[in-house]
Amino acid sequence: MATKRVAICAVAQHKNEPDLWYRRFQNMLLDVLEDLQGQTGFKYGEGGVEMIVSTSDDFFDARTISNNGVTDVIGGQYLAEEKMAQEGLNAIGYANAIILSGHKDLVLIMGHCKESQGESRNMITNCGFDPFYGRATGLDYLNAAGLQARAYMKKSGLTDDQLAEIVVRSRQWAVKNPYANAQEAIPAGKVKSSPMLCDPIRQLHAYPVSDGAVGLLLASEERAKEFTDNPVWITGFANCMDTFFFGDRDLTSNFALKKATANACRKAGIQDLKKAADVVEVMDCYAYQQPMWMEGLGFCGEGEGGRFIAEGGPGKHRVNLSGGTLAGNPLIIAGLYRAAEATLQLQGGAGDRQVPDAKCAVAHSTNGPAGQFHSVLILEA
Amino acid sequence: MKKHIKNRNVAIIGIGQTTLSSHKEDQNQVEMVSEAVRNALADANMTLDDIDCIVHGNMELFEMQFQPDMWHALGCGSYGKDEYRITTGGTVGATLVCASDSLVASGQYDNVLCLGFEKLQEGNTTGGITNMADPLWFRNLQTGALTSTTATEMIKEFGKERVLRAAMKYRIMIDKHAMLNERAHRRLGLEYDQLETLMETSPQLVGELRLIHMCSQSDGACAMILTSEDRVKKGTAKPPVWIRDHETSHRGENMSNLYGAKKPKSTHRDCAEKLFKRNGIENPLEYFDVFEMYDPSAYWGLDWLREFLLLKDDEVLKLMEAGEFDMDGKLPVNPSGGVIASNPIGATAMLRPAEAALQIRGDAGGHQIKKEVRHALASGFGGTLWTVMLMLEKELNW
Amino acid sequence: MAEFFGTTVADIFNTMPKRFKPEASKGVDVVIGYDCGGEGGGKWKLTVKDQTAKIETVEGDLGPCTATITASDAETFIGVTLQKIGAIDALSQGKMRVVGDTRMLMTLLPQIFVQYTVPEKKTEVTARGILSAIGDRFRPDKAAGVTLKYGYDLTGEGGGQFTITITDGTCTLKEGLDADLAVKMTMEAATYVGMMTGTIDGASAFTSGKVRIDGDMMAAAATGKYFDKYVDPNAEEAEELLSLKVVTSINQRFATGPVMGKWFAGLRDKKLLASVCPLCKRTLILPQEICQFCHVRTTDYVELGPEGYVTNFDLVYFASPDPLTGEVRDTPYACAWIMLENATPEEAFAFEINRKDLSKLKIGSRVRPVWAEKPTGSFRDILHFEIID
Numbered sequence A: 001m002a003t004k005r006v007a008i009c010a011v012a013q014h015k016n017e018p019d020l021w022y023r024r025f026q027n028m029l030l031d032v033l034e035d036l037q038g039q040t041g042f043k044y045g046e047g048g049v050e051m052i053v054s055t056s057d058d059f060f061d062a063r064t065i066s067n068n069g070v071t072d073v074i075g076g077q078y079l080a081e082e083k084m085a086q087e088g089l090n091a092i093g094y095a096n097a098i099i100l101s102g103h104k105d106l107v108l109i110m111g112h113c114k115e116s117q118g119e120s121r122n123m124i125t126n127c128g129f130d131p132f133y134g135r136a137t138g139l140d141y142l143n144a145a146g147l148q149a150r151a152y153m154k155k156s157g158l159t160d161d162q163l164a165e166i167v168v169r170s171r172q173w174a175v176k177n178p179y180a181n182a183q184e185a186i187p188a189g190k191v192k193s194s195p196m197l198c199d200p201i202r203q204l205h206a207y208p209v210s211d212g213a214v215g216l217l218l219a220s221e222e223r224a225k226e227f228t229d230n231p232v233w234i235t236g237f238a239n240c241m242d243t244f245f246f247g248d249r250d251l252t253s254n255f256a257l258k259k260a261t262a263n264a265c266r267k268a269g270i271q272d273l274k275k276a277a278d279v280v281e282v283m284d285c286y287a288y289q290q291p292m293w294m295e296g297l298g299f300c301g302e303g304e305g306g307r308f309i310a311e312g313g314p315g316k317h318r319v320n321l322s323g324g325t326l327a328g329n330p331l332i333i334a335g336l337y338r339a340a341e342a343t344l345q346l347q348g349g350a351g352d353r354q355v356p357d358a359k360c361a362v363a364h365s366t367n368g369p370a371g372q373f374h375s376v377l378i379l380e381a
Numbered sequence B: 001m002k003k004h005i006k007n008r009n010v011a012i013i014g015i016g017q018t019t020l021s022s023h024k025e026d027q028n029q030v031e032m033v034s035e036a037v038r039n040a041l042a043d044a045n046m047t048l049d050d051i052d053c054i055v056h057g058n059m060e061l062f063e064m065q066f067q068p069d070m071w072h073a074l075g076c077g078s079y080g081k082d083e084y085r086i087t088t089g090g091t092v093g094a095t096l097v098c099a100s101d102s103l104v105a106s107g108q109y110d111n112v113l114c115l116g117f118e119k120l121q122e123g124n125t126t127g128g129i130t131n132m133a134d135p136l137w138f139r140n141l142q143t144g145a146l147t148s149t150t151a152t153e154m155i156k157e158f159g160k161e162r163v164l165r166a167a168m169k170y171r172i173m174i175d176k177h178a179m180l181n182e183r184a185h186r187r188l189g190l191e192y193d194q195l196e197t198l199m200e201t202s203p204q205l206v207g208e209l210r211l212i213h214m215c216s217q218s219d220g221a222c223a224m225i226l227t228s229e230d231r232v233k234k235g236t237a238k239p240p241v242w243i244r245d246h247e248t249s250h251r252g253e254n255m256s257n258l259y260g261a262k263k264p265k266s267t268h269r270d271c272a273e274k275l276f277k278r279n280g281i282e283n284p285l286e287y288f289d290v291f292e293m294y295d296p297s298a299y300w301g302l303d304w305l306r307e308f309l310l311l312k313d314d315e316v317l318k319l320m321e322a323g324e325f326d327m328d329g330k331l332p333v334n335p336s337g338g339v340i341a342s343n344p345i346g347a348t349a350m351l352r353p354a355e356a357a358l359q360i361r362g363d364a365g366g367h368q369i370k371k372e373v374r375h376a377l378a379s380g381f382g383g384t385l386w387t388v389m390l391m392l393e394k395e396l397n398w
Numbered sequence C: 001m002a003e004f005f006g007t008t009v010a011d012i013f014n015t016m017p018k019r020f021k022p023e024a025s026k027g028v029d030v031v032i033g034y035d036c037g038g039e040g041g042g043k044w045k046l047t048v049k050d051q052t053a054k055i056e057t058v059e060g061d062l063g064p065c066t067a068t069i070t071a072s073d074a075e076t077f078i079g080v081t082l083q084k085i086g087a088i089d090a091l092s093q094g095k096m097r098v099v100g101d102t103r104m105l106m107t108l109l110p111q112i113f114v115q116y117t118v119p120e121k122k123t124e125v126t127a128r129g130i131l132s133a134i135g136d137r138f139r140p141d142k143a144a145g146v147t148l149k150y151g152y153d154l155t156g157e158g159g160g161q162f163t164i165t166i167t168d169g170t171c172t173l174k175e176g177l178d179a180d181l182a183v184k185m186t187m188e189a190a191t192y193v194g195m196m197t198g199t200i201d202g203a204s205a206f207t208s209g210k211v212r213i214d215g216d217m218m219a220a221a222a223t224g225k226y227f228d229k230y231v232d233p234n235a236e237e238a239e240e241l242l243s244l245k246v247v248t249s250i251n252q253r254f255a256t257g258p259v260m261g262k263w264f265a266g267l268r269d270k271k272l273l274a275s276v277c278p279l280c281k282r283t284l285i286l287p288q289e290i291c292q293f294c295h296v297r298t299t300d301y302v303e304l305g306p307e308g309y310v311t312n313f314d315l316v317y318f319a320s321p322d323p324l325t326g327e328v329r330d331t332p333y334a335c336a337w338i339m340l341e342n343a344t345p346e347e348a349f350a351f352e353i354n355r356k357d358l359s360k361l362k363i364g365s366r367v368r369p370v371w372a373e374k375p376t377g378s379f380r381d382i383l384h385f386e387i388i389d
Helices: A027-040 A089-101 A121-125 A140-154 A158-175 A186-193 A255-268 A289-296 A307-311 A331-347 B028-043 B092-105 B125-130 B149-158 B161-181 B193-199 B229-234 B267-278 B300-306 B315-321 B343-362 C010-014 C074-081 C087-092 C102-112 C127-132 C189-197 C202-207 C217-226 C257-268 C355-360
Strands: A006-013 A051-055 A080-084 A106-114 A196-198 A211-220 A230-240 A278-279 A360-367 A373-378 B012-017 B053-057 B082-087 B111-119 B202-204 B219-227 B243-247 B290-291 B375-382 B384-392 C030-036 C042-049 C050-056 C066-070 C096-099 C149-154 C160-167 C171-176 C181-188 C211-213 C271-277 C302-303 C309-317 C333-340 C349-352 C366-371 C382-387
Touching: A006 A027, A006 A089, A027 A106, A027 A211, A027 A307, A027 C257, A051 A089, A051 A331, A051 B082, A051 B384, A051 C074, A080 A089, A080 B092, A080 B243, A089 A106, A089 A230, A089 A331, A089 A360, A089 A373, A089 B082, A089 B092, A089 C309, A106 A331, A140 A196, A140 A289, A140 A307, A158 A186, A158 A289, A158 A307, A158 A360, A211 A331, A211 C271, A230 A255, A230 A331, A230 B082, A255 A289, A278 A331, A278 B053, A289 A307, A289 A360, A331 A360, A331 A373, A360 C271, B012 B092, B012 B229, B012 B343, B012 C202, B028 B111, B028 B219, B053 B092, B092 B111, B092 B219, B092 B375, B092 C257, B149 B161, B149 B300, B149 C309, B161 B193, B161 B315, B202 C309, B219 B229, B219 B343, B243 B343, B267 B300, B300 B315, B300 B375, B315 C149, B343 B375, B343 B384, B343 C149, B375 C171, C010 C042, C010 C074, C010 C127, C066 C074, C074 C087, C074 C096, C087 C096, C102 C127, C102 C271, C127 C160, C127 C189, C149 C217, C171 C271, C181 C189, C181 C217, C181 C355, C189 C202, C257 C271, C257 C302, C309 C366, C349 C382, C355 C382
Parallel strands: A051 A080, A051 A106, A278 A360, B053 B082, B053 B111, B290 B375, C030 C066, C149 C181
Antiparallel strands: A006 A211, A006 A230, A080 B082, A106 A211, A230 A373, A360 A373, B012 B219, B012 B243, B111 B219, B243 B384, B375 B384, C030 C042, C042 C050, C066 C096, C149 C160, C160 C171, C181 C211, C271 C302, C309 C333, C333 C349, C366 C382
């Protein structure tokens, strides 16, 4: 009989840095690996880890089969290794399925990305649009977010002042997170006067260019105790895809996020996520996304994002105590950093950020232009 | 070794392929992908509403499209559904089937559609392959995917004449299989009496690797639908093909340590040993009724048969020489014409379990093996000599 | 079929679907029967409804029609259609009869159909013909700086021997095969024509031996570059497909890191360094952060070689083009696997061999590195490995 549930036994994070020019992915991942091995004592091979799910992106790495450069570090020699080629939170969903299926009882997840390597992450995301129309018009994930931000601010009443408030709060929490990139405290005035990147998104509303790596060890219920006294259980995971052309989407509807949330909650047996969750980590690349994704997750009503911020929603619901992606994560593994923080909170390992008695956490990530694709992970202690 | 326990059984119930050609200029990526998806749904007599998850994967730099599954949402039916994007290397097609198997077996999803595709002419394949190598060093040495080192090793062991003849015989046999498969891309109409002439006249690419030995490039897509045992019990349009087990074996990026004074074990043999041991299969040559093997070249085809079937010494050459890998041989290999005949890289490794499944169903048309096919083996290759293997069964009785 | 005025009655009807103008037939709902007598004749029925046209041949009775046109013979029918014979004359002479609204027919038909014209005779395409016009397709801009002489030996009917010389931005063709060809391609003339008109797949023809190459294969592959694609004069206009050609490149700054940094620093000192696994003692070359077999960090380094022996090699005749520049390396060249002194048995080192030594290269050859005069810590520090006699 295969296992009934899967635990995250341990997480290890490489500090998010603005420019790790002096380290290769291999160096970064080795640090993460040693951290995980130190915490859990896991071994590779028969009876140990036989499967690794890596996360990286070929464009960001400028390398086809980007995982092949790190196979030796992450332990793929004569073992099974597969790459989650989309946002890393899905690696957890996939690894969860691998263990539930009975195929393996341990899975190691190792993700890496350096936004600083290429001359422009916007040039990369521009290639995410179709070659004939989207790319030619110069769309990239930044200006796509600009379009969505403008529409959402109109719908929800979110103001420029509130955007600044979100950024200020992110920094206040990031300074307590040893793994965060942007920890410098900044006053709201500075955010509001930072140069416009893409109206209404200002420079300080945007997540800084970041380099990082994250590792997690997942185990079946039967084996989790070999590696940790604090297993964090995966009780629900789902993701959902919206359609591609902006003209076919309502950019403010959170269609995909709502569906993913509903499915994840159903699997976790949760009726009201905003009551159940003690900690929330959302992938907010741009300030407007924090309230917008919170609305999609069901923490406020339709179009109530402005109100959510005004009423101190993020504080009340313990949103992004890590500083969130706004404090700087590289694009393809931001979700793994969200999951890492959520796990630490449930293990009681979140230091100054610790929410007392945290029992249930939500980690979220998004992929594609203007949140075309969303993933929701529900964890319980 | 711990016995392998599957949470629930998974079957392939739908298979769809597009035509393969060297330049599919009349379709864009989305249209091509959509064709494969629609063919798979038609094959299974299902609609998109029945599918709850799509599994996508490819190597981005081949088509120069960042996170292509976003654009392809228009063609692969992932709108409003769960979706995963998983890649490995050339093995990706097979990996997607393995991943889909895990997703269904886990109980998290009931009906999963996986999709592999290639539109090589939209990018630069050699560029794509060369870009696999470490930019700091190996990229300067890399010649793409062409190498004769395996031929050299085999020649060292068995002698030049014998190896060259066996490899050419393999090539002609593969072409004969391709001629029976109307979907195959390269069908040359070769005859065994051309063996000596081809050995001499086919232009040399690298060492003893000649043009005739190598696979080429194709555009095309393949989609498969997997479902749980419960659904199969309710009735399916085509006979189900059960996924018994699968395994993957990788290795690091360094290609230098392959031909030292001591050669390492191949990932092929490693994967086969693990897979067969835990399934109690002592003699794969006897057990399997068909083998769809990922064979990028005739030499690799020959060498890897030895590795996968755990053969010793010159057993593989003897079997080749005796015609035991022919359509009516002991273990037919690549009745579809294999990779040498058709190679849409992103889909190639999926075509192997797809073709193996068609054989079990009895659905392979012109290239159907006459004897009953109950146990099938499929393999994928890619990356820096990575291996993926799948075992398929006609009945749930293992 | 009987031909008059250079065409047949059947061709007029066969081309009706192509000549039909749907927009012009809005609101039209008619069935027109045609009955042409004599040799080359026949019966056809045209149904125009809902902006579509259906043409079918009819055996026996035409059935109910809005109007019928009857011609006594094919010559009359074709002649009237082409306006070589006046319709009024034909009607007066009784060679043509119309049952139904004649005036309607005379205004309607030209409205909903493009006027029929006699198709041009198919041009005969021969190998000789294609080659003799090769100069018209030559692209001097693509052949700048190229000097190449190659030949075709076309066998069978319609064949011949030809030498093409490209030099100084010009291209000349002459009969016969010169002695100093870079490459000669031998094939049946019909195969050549098939490849040029696209009915035979070139790659398959090369691979299956239908085309034989004597000489420099790279040169043979290059010839296509210097000419515009041959256009089959008889090919129907294919649907024009748009394609977007673009080069995507994003500048990168790759990190070296301490371990690769050490390797490059070693090269600068003309040393080949390997990292050593503390557990299994393998000498990993190129140095790695970790031993992939033992999963532990490597910390020690050891110098290997400089001499070693060859265990395997790839002698490359066909080089793949560089993805960014399109440049192709000169062939032949060889990449060898080398067991350097002090290396543990599995850890070979791969590098290029001195082109001058290719003829001597064997398994077991002893080799040593040849260094650049002033190594700077890069791939170019090692020029190649040479064979020690």
